[in-house]
Amino acid sequence: MNRVYTLVVCEKPDAARRIAHALGSAKETKPLGLSVFDVTRDGSRYVITSAIGHLYGISDVTASRSVYPVLDLEWAPLPKNARAARAIKVISELAQKASSFVHACDYDQEGEVIGHSILEYACGGAYGKSRRAKFSTLTDEEIQESFLSLAAPSEGLAEAGRSRHMLDYLYGINLSRALSRSFKVTKGGYHNLSIGRVQGPTLAFAVEREFEIRLHVPDPYWTVTASLAKGEKFSAQYAKPRIDTVSEASAVLEGSSGKDAVVANFQSRKVVLRPPTPFNLGDLQREAYRVLRVSPGYTLAIAEKLYLQALISYPRTSSQKLPPSIGYSKIISGLSRIGSYGGLASMLLSRSRLIPNEGKMSDPAHPAIYPTGVPPRSKLGGLEFKVYDLIVKRFLATFGDSATTQRADVSVDIGGYEFVADGVEVLYDGWMVLYRPYVNLERHSLPELKKGDRLDNLGVEMSEKFTQPPRRYNQASLLAKMEQEKIGTKATRADIIATLLKRNYVASSREGIEVTDLGLAVIESMKEYVPSIISTDLTRGMEEQLEKIELGKGDSASAIEPAVDRLVESLSSFMEREIEIGGKIVEAAAFDKNQAATIGSCPVCKKGQLRMIKSWKTKKRFVGCSNYAEGGCKASAPLPQKGGIRPTGKACPACSWPIVGVVFARRSKQWRICVNFSCPAKKR
DNA sequence: GCAAGGTC
Numbered sequence: 001m002n003r004v005y006t007l008v009v010c011e012k013p014d015a016a017r018r019i020a021h022a023l024g025s026a027k028e029t030k031p032l033g034l035s036v037f038d039v040t041r042d043g044s045r046y047v048i049t050s051a052i053g054h055l056y057g058i059s060d061v062t063a064s065r066s067v068y069p070v071l072d073l074e075w076a077p078l079p080k081n082a083r084a085a086r087a088i089k090v091i092s093e094l095a096q097k098a099s100s101f102v103h104a105c106d107y108d109q110e111g112e113v114i115g116h117s118i119l120e121y122a123c124g125g126a127y128g129k130s131r132r133a134k135f136s137t138l139t140d141e142e143i144q145e146s147f148l149s150l151a152a153p154s155e156g157l158a159e160a161g162r163s164r165h166m167l168d169y170l171y172g173i174n175l176s177r178a179l180s181r182s183f184k185v186t187k188g189g190y191h192n193l194s195i196g197r198v199q200g201p202t203l204a205f206a207v208e209r210e211f212e213i214r215l216h217v218p219d220p221y222w223t224v225t226a227s228l229a230k231g232e233k234f235s236a237q238y239a240k241p242r243i244d245t246v247s248e249a250s251a252v253l254e255g256s257s258g259k260d261a262v263v264a265n266f267q268s269r270k271v272v273l274r275p276p277t278p279f280n281l282g283d284l285q286r287e288a289y290r291v292l293r294v295s296p297g298y299t300l301a302i303a304e305k306l307y308l309q310a311l312i313s314y315p316r317t318s319s320q321k322l323p324p325s326i327g328y329s330k331i332i333s334g335l336s337r338i339g340s341y342g343g344l345a346s347m348l349l350s351r352s353r354l355i356p357n358e359g360k361m362s363d364p365a366h367p368a369i370y371p372t373g374v375p376p377r378s379k380l381g382g383l384e385f386k387v388y389d390l391i392v393k394r395f396l397a398t399f400g401d402s403a404t405t406q407r408a409d410v411s412v413d414i415g416g417y418e419f420v421a422d423g424v425e426v427l428y429d430g431w432m433v434l435y436r437p438y439v440n441l442e443r444h445s446l447p448e449l450k451k452g453d454r455l456d457n458l459g460v461e462m463s464e465k466f467t468q469p470p471r472r473y474n475q476a477s478l479l480a481k482m483e484q485e486k487i488g489t490k491a492t493r494a495d496i497i498a499t500l501l502k503r504n505y506v507a508s509s510r511e512g513i514e515v516t517d518l519g520l521a522v523i524e525s526m527k528e529y530v531p532s533i534i535s536t537d538l539t540r541g542m543e544e545q546l547e548k549i550e551l552g553k554g555d556s557a558s559a560i561e562p563a564v565d566r567l568v569e570s571l572s573s574f575m576e577r578e579i580e581i582g583g584k585i586v587e588a589a590a591f592d593k594n595q596a597a598t599i600g601s602c603p604v605c606k607k608g609q610l611r612m613i614k615s616w617k618t619k620k621r622f623v624g625c626s627n628y629a630e631g632g633c634k635a636s637a638p639l640p641q642k643g644g645i646r647p648t649g650k651a652c653p654a655c656s657w658p659i660v661g662v663v664f665a666r667r668s669k670q671w672r673i674c675v676n677f678s679c680p681a682k683k684r
Numbered sequence: 685g686c687a688a689g690g691t692c
Contacts, residue, residue: 488689
């Protein structure tokens with residue numbers, strides 16, 4: 001056997017496996033549990049192994065977590081990560097006998113950094129002499145092609161990526177420590193507070209919406225609706241959709257009730273609906289939330305799994321474009337042999353030309369998400385299949401014909417008042433056939449009408465309504481906002497939202513995402529001392545700098561040094577007033593805790609509030625009175641130990657103890673129980 | 685028990 005080999009470093013074990021299989025028949029060994037593949041192709045021997053994501057990161061050389069500012073940073077193996085440490089050991093040993101190196105991590109900024117660290121620190125500074133494999137999908141063809149056109153590594157990209165790590169660490173760690181320290185010097189003890197370049201603006205988006213909602217004053221208005229028929233029934237709205245006064249609405253109602261209804265105008269026109277654009281990750285996450293109610297984070301996890309099985313292309317992409325080089329007809333004929341896609345695929349395969357309806361967004365390293373056409377090796381699980389099906393049908397639909405709908409508008413005169421209605425009907429399905437059952441089009445029909453037609457007036461009604469505050473963000477719409485503002489990466493936006501929830505800066509309720517008092521207090525303190533951290537400007541400025549570095553027009557130091565100067569200045573003014581800031585944060589956290597735990601007023605002492613308490617001893621939760629201390633009220637009651645407890649604000653009619661809701665799963669039915677253990681209404 | 689970014 002050839003003793004000389006090229007060491008191929010991939011980003012993750014599954015990528016190493018796919019690359020090895022694409023290059024030939026590989027022999028696998030597992031030193032320290034890490035897969036290593038040995039394969040010979042065209043007379044060259046390759047030893048292929050992988051990282052497990054980042055193996056190195058920035059580490060703090062100071063020991064204590066309550067010290068800031070931290071400014072001396074260095075790259076080091078990730079601490080407390082035994083798997084990463086084992087991978088470094090294996091790669092270092094393989095590197096010693098390697099004659100050359102291939103950097104085969106994902107082709108993007110972060111992938112460049114992952115490979116750079118490994119080649120520099122575990123392979124004796126081999127980054128500069130390594131060669132880069134560039135692929136955007138893990139299909140055999142793309143991998144083989146990438147090995148035929150190995151290029152020099154992108155040093156600018158690596159430096160830009162390393163600078164990004166530095167800046168985020170400097171801002172994030174120092175400001176998070178400043179917040180936590182302000183809490184500690186005020187109240188003592190540690191409270192885990194954090195802020196960063198992405199958390200800051202994301203929380204600020206939710207705060208802005210929170211204010212809009214809290215400051216909204218509902219304005220009454222009235223609507224008048226008529227039930228009409230000509231063979232087919234339909235309803236029509238008074239032409240002024242918002243009537244400001246009850247007297248005006250009553251006049252319309254009186255003037256139109258029981259009066260002749262005559263078509264004053266009828267128009268219909270054709271509307272062309274273009275096919276949907278290919279999915280980028282955000283589009284997929286939003287659509288999966290809309291049609292499957294799957295959270296953005298979970299959708300990404302499923303897509304990642306499908307990618308590693310080579311069923312779809314790289315999912316962490318912002319592109320909405322599908323270049324012809326991916327081989328449209330080959331993919332579609334592949335799909336025609338999978339499951340029930342044969343019929344849909346053959347509709348497209350019979351065409352002379354295939355042209356996808358591309359969107360505007362692009363990505364430097366990857367095309368939009370598309371199915372590879374490779375059949376699944378084993379049956380896909382329920383949700384996995386649903387997400388795969390969504391991706392396949394979206395891909396097919398982008399090649400479909402434009403659909404045509406008929407849009408009709410009618411205006412009806414009823415006793416001198418104008419009422420309007422519209423109808424939407426599909427004349428030609430086009431791409432919609434390919435995208436069922438995910439098409440989002442509301443059809444409602446109108447009967448065949450023409451000017452002068454007399455209609456049956458089946459009754460007119462008026463109703464009072466109130467203007468509504470803007471809707472709360474949910475996880476999908478907040479993610480969409482982050483995407484729109486270009487904050488975070490496609491791969492981490494869902495995680496950032498999870499962190500805000502974990503910190504209790506926001507809470508997720510049935511209505512959506514609500515900002516807590518703690519979240520408000522954190523934003524207020526940052527607004528005063530480091531306003532840039534809650535604004536998207538910080539990211540914008542950083543991106544500009546990084547792009548220069550990537551293109552070789554700037555260096556890391558010139559981006560980092562001025563940022564450190566500004567940060568140090570802000571931190572010192574923050575520290576000067578940390579007791580005052582801490583006071584507000586402590587108060588807000590206490591308020592939230594109290595708010596969350598309060599179940600209702602105490603029927604025994606009639607002074608205190610009943611709260612949910614977790615026993616130190618038994619770790620079980622129960623209800624106790626806030627008036628318990630120093631010989632106060634002893635009222636208490638057990639609680640179910642499983643499920644979410646929701647205050648209802650209602651009292652039991654039989655015993656006047658509070659009624660709570662118990663939920664066992666998201667969106668499941670809420671069970672309402674009286675918390676009083678000896679409530680007379682309970683049959684025991 | 686601190687960021688944001690990878691991956692498991």
